[in-house]
Amino acid sequence: MSGPLLKLSGVTAFYGAIQALKGVDLEVAPGEIVTLIGANGAGKSTLMMTICGSPHARHGQILYDGRDITALPTHEIMHMGLAQSPEGRRIFGRMTVHENLLMGAQVVAMRNYAATRDMVFTLFPRLKERLTQRGGTLSGGEQQMLAIGRALMSQPRLLLLDEPSLGLAPLVVRQIFGAIRQLNRDTGLTVLLVEQNAFQALRLAHRGYVLVNGAVTMAGSGAELLARPEIRAAYLEGGH
Amino acid sequence: MSATNVAPTGTDDPGSRQLLRRISKSVAGGNPFADAALSALVAFGLFAALIGLRTDSGPVGLVLTPRPWALAGWVGAVFLVRLLVLLWRQRTRPAQAYAENRRLAEGLAHLSRLLAPALLLLALALPSFADRSYLDLGVLVLTYVMLGWGLNVVVGLAGLLDLGYVAFYAVGAYTYAIFSTQFGLGFWTCLPLAGALAALWGVMLGFPVLRLRGDYLAIVTLAFGEIIRILLINWASLTGGPNGISGIPRPTLFGLRFDASGGPDTFAGYFGLEYSPTQRAVFLYYVILALALLTNWFTLRLRRVALGRAWEALREDEIACRSLGINVTATKLTAFAIGATFGGFAGAFFATRAAFVSPESFTFIESAIVLAVVVLGGLGSQFGVVLSALVMIGGLEMLRNALSELASGGYLGPLGALVPDPGQYRMLIFGLALVVVMVLRPRGLVSGRTPSVALGRRREISAELVAEGRG
Secondary structure, three states, rough: OOOOOEEEEEEEEEOOOEEEEEEEEEEEOOOOOEEEEOOOOOOHHHHHHHHOOOOOOEEEEEEEOOOOOOOOOOHOOOOOOEEEOOOOOOOOOOEEEEHHHHHHHHOOOOOOOHHHHHHHHOOOOHHHOOOEHHEEEEEOHHHHHHHHHHHHHOOOOEEEOOOOOOOOHHHHHHHHHHHHHHHHHHHOEEEEEOOOOOOHHHHHEEEEEEEEOOOEEEEEHHHHHHHHHHHHHHHOOOOO | OHHHHOOOOOOOOHHHHHHHHHHHHHHHHHHHHHHHHHHHHHHHHHHHHHOOOEEOOOOOOOEEOOOHHHHHHHHHHHHHHHHHHHHHHHOOHHHHHHHHHHHHHHHHHHHHHHHHHHHHHHHHHHHHOHHHHHHHHHHHHHHHHHHHHHHHHHHHHHHOOOOOOOHHHHHHHHHHHHHHHHHOOOOHHHHHHHHHHHHHHHHHHHHOOOOOOOHHHHHHHHHHHHHHHHHHHHHHHHEEEEEOEEOOOOOOEOEEOOOOOOOOEEEHHOOOOOOOHHHHHHHHHHHHHHHHHHHHHHHHHHOOHHHHHHHHHHHOOOHHHHHHOOHHHHHHHHHHHHHHEEEEEEEHHHHHHHOOOHHHOOOHHHHHHHHHHHHOOOOHHHHHHHHHHHHHHHHHHHHHHOHHHHHOOOOOOOHHHHHOOOHHHHHHHHHHHHHHHHHHOOOOOOOOOOOOOOOOOOOOOOOHHHHHHHO
């Protein structure tokens, strides 16, 4: 196996004077599903955004496919084969499902558009049915499917998923996690998944990191982390 | 004083407080009489001095004449109108109103499909039957249609609220004025130049405001418009200051001038026609029509390509755009630049039509009118801009004519004495009409959004559904 697809070393990030990330080390190997779990405000989404260069990391280094992307502007990073499905879905509400997917394909200038779209439709047949409908008129689960589908339209090697289970019914969450697993298995897509829903995320992922107050406190395989009593106490029991 | 009434209400005696509480309770409970009474009270507060007192010139200075009956009349009118509106609203249930709105939206969408080609034909044929005054009105309306379409790129598509659009209009107008009077360049040479310079100013405005949105952006663009105007006033050596620039040459048709000399290099002389000033009016009319149609065609094309779609996506969600690898900076700047270019074209046309430019033509009210045209038409709707320009600009001028007709014709009878100069009510009626339209159709005349890509039948979805995330 070659080196990691994504490698963060000693990454810090600030919002004004507030330090949100306090030296994060993290690796994602090609073909892996890696999850990042943690409580509200632990810095999970910040880490996701920092990888995309918004905000930029103040210290440390972010390597993608061996290239230093720490200081690149966001739109250049997103041209390198990363795609993000942002927190809260952020689909374009007044635009149709079709237009949303087209927006996702802009970064690769519509290359392999039809094939990629068909792949997304196989994954989420619901989107095909809803093609001419406005994004804002979809249900929460469908919007999440659209957000992931839109990200996939850029044919990424690394998919960053920020809380895809947010506000969704358990059945829908299972559906979406199933789609992620299927994608990873069939196409070898590498996934970095940020989740609050620790139980499901750890079951899906090959490896996981636990983020507490902007720093990684634990790392290990999904099964390992699931078995740790402190994880059970903090994130699983009494919760989901 | 107990802890509960620390707030300075200004009404400390318990009786009036209780009364206020009772009124607010019945208003909230939907009692139309209480609501109307409250409206009448507000009207009384507003009108007590404005209408209830009149200043007349007395022997020493002004004296105040009380007019209790006029005041009572107005307050009573407010009460009645408010009551009628409320009662009428109670009659129609929400579900019914919803269905009505939907029918209206579909009807308008349907209408626009038929009406747009009809209006285009009418616009093309107008010079063949209209007289000079209607032709001039047509030119005026088309200028605003063009400005509206230009601003629609910035405000309607990209969602960047621009209150200083007149700046680009001014840049275009002065570009042509200066280049033609100083260097003797012709209109058709200067037109692209005016567009390019306006685009440059658009980018110059765009850079500092890249990180601003909404209200903050609006304030800066407002200031930008004023800066340009004040620059035009004070840079007298170049712009002629407050006196402006006069003697701006008229446009030519492939080198043929429109004047009465009758030589072979004039339109009339070349074609062996008898000279008439209408020829130039018709020519100007077709020039602005062509410019406006070019703007429309360009915008409609842009909506179907990546850049136009990125504008609309930017209006919806900037963060999502970033996450999709859209270069937000470049996208915003192109929106400003392209919107400004059209403003510049319109400005050059304005200069050549009027043959005179001065800073007075480029005040904030122009920006406001163009923005009103766009908002009233429905943000992002090309056809809406046409409708609202027709109503706002055309309608306003027709109203002026109709009102003076009314006054001079003695149609008012005994009322004529009461309203000596109905022309003065023009802006009042106009403002009222705007308010009524915005109450009835809060998202503009044509408020649906046509998808930029369609599979099979195109569907227009009404604003009500878009707004509430249904349908």
